[in-house]
Amino acid sequence: MMNLEPLFQALISEPAFRLKQAQHFIFHELGSDWSQATTLPPALRQRLSIDFPLDIDHKLYRSKDGRSIKALITLSDHAQIETVLMSHGGRQSLCVSTQVGCALGCLFCATGRLGFKRQLTPWEIVQQVLLWQRYLKDQGEKVTNVIFMGMGEPLLNYDHLLEAIRFMRSDDGFGLGSRRFSISTIGIIDKILKLANDEPEINLAVSLHATTDAVRAELIPFHENYTLAELRRALVDYLKLTKRKIMVEYIMIDDVNDSLDDARRLAKWLRGIICVVNLISYNDTGVYAPTPPAQIKAFKTELETLGLEVTQRYKLGDDIAAACGQLAGHDANS
Ligand code: SF4
Incomplete structure (x- = not known):
């Protein structure tokens, strides 16, 4: 409870x-x-x-295309977090935060630059979903999917996150099935395996973003703690336990991780792993540049030719500063 x-x-x-x-x-x-x-x-x-x-003290920011809305929530200690509602194909998907700021400092991420402030409580995690349930009720809709990919590394707030999910799944909460939840991690290996044992029906997304240890360690300083080979072994073990398809998130960054050689290395690394690769257009946070659309297309085609299932996440509007942490960062700095 x-x-x-x-x-x-x-x-x-x-x-x-x-x-x-x-x-x-x-x-x-x-x-x-x-x-x-x-x-x-x-x-x-x-x-x-x-x-x-x-x-729930919040401000809403709508994208111009009307398909995504971001809420900047101010918590009781004045800390601010972000959550996004994306409406597409009849689905109402949420991106939800699990920490205020983040300790991991990924170079492409606005939240990483805020540093870690504190863990969210289970109630603060649930409140984000509650906010959107209330919002959607007026339109005769309901939340269909929740992905923990907002501010923070979800698996570093493991206990609170699972407490929140278990509550939202219960009849006292929203009664949302396990499979409606996805946890997106940078790759906290021990927690990936713990999750597979504790909650094998919750979906796992792994933010890979690179095909060599050197590039991944540049983008994700936390990667210094392990190698791509160790991460791969963890995913193989996860699959043995859950038999659930993994989402592999890959942010496309110009001249960093987007060559056709990267595509080939990625396909090789993923051989034998049941997954779908999700290519994400990089939201410019000022450090790197986004991969041009033609190169994303070539990269995608190469992966598909090599037998992978690939999707492309539609880009959230830049007009609402969609990369997580940008609004909170702006408010914190203003
Ligand atoms: S990408 Fe995720 S893990 Fe990395 S700094 Fe941002 S919030 Fe933290």
């Missing part, structure tokens, strides 16, 4: 069914104002609005 401690405290002297009613109001009716929780007595509603307020 997730730690909704302030809610439990507020209801401690009430009969047990009040907690169920309160949770139903929050996670099923998606109410944001206790005064509308008509199943609860007025005095209790008033107390809850003080002890466990439901408003």
Whole structure:
């Protein structure tokens, strides 16, 4: 059970069914104002609005094409996190943050430049999904997929993340099935294997971004801790345990990781690994340049010729500073 401690405290002297009613109001009716929780007595509603307020302090930024919206949420300690809603092909997919900032300092990532501030609590992780559930309710829609690919390295906040997912999966939460969740990691090997044992039905995405140890260590300083060969072994072990297709994320950066030789090395590295490769246009965060579209196409064709399944993530609007950490970074610096 997730730690909704302030809610439990507020209801401690009430009969047990009040907690169920309160949770139903929050996670099923998606109410944001206790005064509308008509199943609860007025005095209790008033107390809850003080002890466990439901408003989520946030600002929305819409992309010009209208397909993605980013929310910048301000938490109770004034820390800021980002979460994005992407609507495409009838799916309502969320990108959700797990930490304030990030310790890993990947060179292509705006969040990495913020440094690590703190872990998000399970409730702060759930709140991001709650925000979008409320937003989508007005349009007769619901969240269909959640990927933990926002600010932070999800597997370095493993316990809180799993607590949040287990709650969102439960009937007390949103009742979202395990397969609707994906965890995107830079490759924390021991936690990948732990996840395979603990929750084999949750999807795994690995941010690979390079085909040699030298380039990967340049882009992802954390890569110094292990080699591509060790990461590959972890993925093979993960597959033995889960039999679930892995998503391999690959950011296309001009003249860094986007040559046809890279494509061939990538195909070789992935031989025998059940996966889909997702090519992502680099969102310019000022350090590198994005690969030109023609080169992305050639890279994709090469991978496909070598037998890989490849998708291309449509680019989130630059107009909402879609690379994670850019809004929070901007607000923090302004
Ligand atoms: S890419 Fe992920 S792991 Fe790397 S700095 Fe950004 S948030 Fe952290």
